[in-house]
Every structure is written in structure tokens, then in C-alpha cells.
Amino acid sequence: MDDAEQTQFFQIPSFLGATVGDLEDLVAGQVALAGYYCDNLERPSAGQRYLARQLRYASGPENTQGNAIDLGDVNVFPLETEKHFSAVEAQCRSVLKKGARMVLVGGDSSGLKALGIAAQHVIGTGVRVVSLAASAQDDLSNTTPIILSVDLQGLAGVWMSQPRRLGGLSPAQMVAQIEAVAGNAIAAAVFGLAPAMDDHGRTETQAALAILQAVKNRLEKGVR
Secondary structure (H helix, E strand, C coil): CCHHHHHHHCCCCCHHHCEECCHHHCCCCCEEEEECCCCCCCCCCCCHHHHHHHHHHHCCCCCCCCCEEEEEECCCCCCCHHHHHHHHHHHHHHHHHCCCEEEEECCCCHHHHHHHHHHHHHCCCCCEEEECCCCCCCCCCCCCEEEEEEEHHHECHHHCCCCCCCCCECHHHHHHHHHHCCCEEEEEEEECCCCCCCHHHHHHHHHHHHHHHHHHHHHHHCEC
16 A cells, blocks of 8 residues: 555544555454444344444544554445355455454444354364353453454443443443453454434444444453
């Protein structure tokens, strides 16, 4: 990527203010963030596919990018299920083969499924998917490769524009759980929120942005 192209990319809204790039720009140890524009396959809820866009727009200069890169959105085929999963899995596999750590942002939980299969192909069958809702993680060693499953439907109703329930976790509680989880975090999926497109969605978008920041920080740390 030459200087003129890089300057142009700096004007594009990106996750947490990260540099926008392609797979060829990715190096080992980076955290690669990618949007997942699909919300009709598992636990469907229209609008979840827009989360990546909202978080890019909400990201500002106060968000530190660290060692992260925004790869744009993965290619999806939500009306052709077999082709869709094959394509998403292959794209995730390409990122992980680079030695990078990957975060899929937005959509439904089907992205987590594809990411998990890709990680098993690259890392091996010892990869564990760890949900923040899990009550016990005592069996995880610091070297166990893990994928964080961050379901934003776990947020308490007060933090959401269209709450389905009153109970749940605050953003601070979710961040604390992300920071505390054991294992070698190699990937994560942040999903399950259909943000409102007006001022009603500002609170939940900022909450989701803080959670994404925590996920990125945890993946940069890797082993805990």
C-alpha cells in the first residue's frame, strides 16, 4: 500500500481508529478486526448486521488502536448457507494462518461457528470457545487456545434501546469478565446487538464500543 492510498484510508471510519488494510498488510501478532454482515442464520434478529458499521462510526481519536488493523467486512452469502460458511471459514482461516488474532464484529452467532471451525483447522482441536456467561473456567490453563464468545444480548436492559429483559450485565461487568478470562486468546466474536440508528442507540453503541476495546486489548495480551 503506497503513501497516497494510506492517506486516503486514514479518512475511512474504522474499528477503534485502527489502520485500514488488507490481508497482505497483516503481520503475526496483530489483532485483525472484521465486520460480519449477516443476521439471518442463527438466532436471527434483523439489524444485528449493522453493528460493525455503527461501531466504526462511533470510533474516534480517543480510541487507541494499539496493534490492530481493520480488514473491512468478510464476504458473506447469507442466502446460500453452504457457500456462506465455506467462504467465511476460509477468510478466517487465512487471517489465523498469518499468526494474527481475529475479531469478528456484528451479526448473529453464526460468525462464531465459522470462526471456531477455522481455528480448529489452523490451531488444532484443543481450541476452546469461552462464553462470558460460562459459570466456571477453572479448567483453563494459561496456554489453552481460546475464542471469546461475547454475546451483547447479555447486556442489561438499561443499556439497550430495545430491551428484551431488565436483568443482565453492565458494560463494566462484561469488560471485567473479558479481562479476567484465562487462556491464550486467539480470536473472538462480538455479536447479538441490533443497534438503533438514531439517538436512542447512542448508549448501547458506546457500551458495545467499550466492550470491543476490551476484547481487542485482551487479544493483544494473548496469554493470561
